[in-house]
Amino acid sequence: MLMRTDPFREIDRLAEQFFGTTARPAMMHLDAYRDGDHFYAAFDLPGVDPDSIDCTVERNVLTVRAERRRPTGDNVELVAAERPMGTFTRQLFLGDTLDTDHLEAGYDNGVLTLRIPVAERAKPRRISIAANGDGRRQINA
Secondary structure, three states: OEEOOOOOHHHHHHHHHHHOOOOOOEOOOEEEEEEOOEEEEEEEOOOOOHHHOEEEEEOOEEEEEEEEOOOOOOOOOOOOOOOOOEEEEEEEEEOOOEOHHHOEEEEEOOEEEEEEEEOHHHOOOOOOOEEOOOOOEEOOO
């Protein structure tokens, strides 16, 4: 269903801790699971304005991009800055067994949830077997 590859994620995390910088856009955390005939991907995006979320599918690549901004204004004085700000991005390589044409998205309590149906061609199906009168099986084309 989902191919998860990001060979540089751990290196980026260590570099960010050591140097205090982000080499690439911040990554959002994800849970992905299948429930019946649907595949779900839930992304943690607390404090993100839903209007800043961009979700696209091109071929079998799903890209989610969001932005969290610091409060600005003449009277705003930054006292502590521990939460990551800026652009968050995540790409998932979806298998051909998912019907991305019918993808649905919802944002609730800081979690973006994508619901992708499993394609009809990927669902298990029963194949009928015909038998003629002498007990031998025949194939119906």
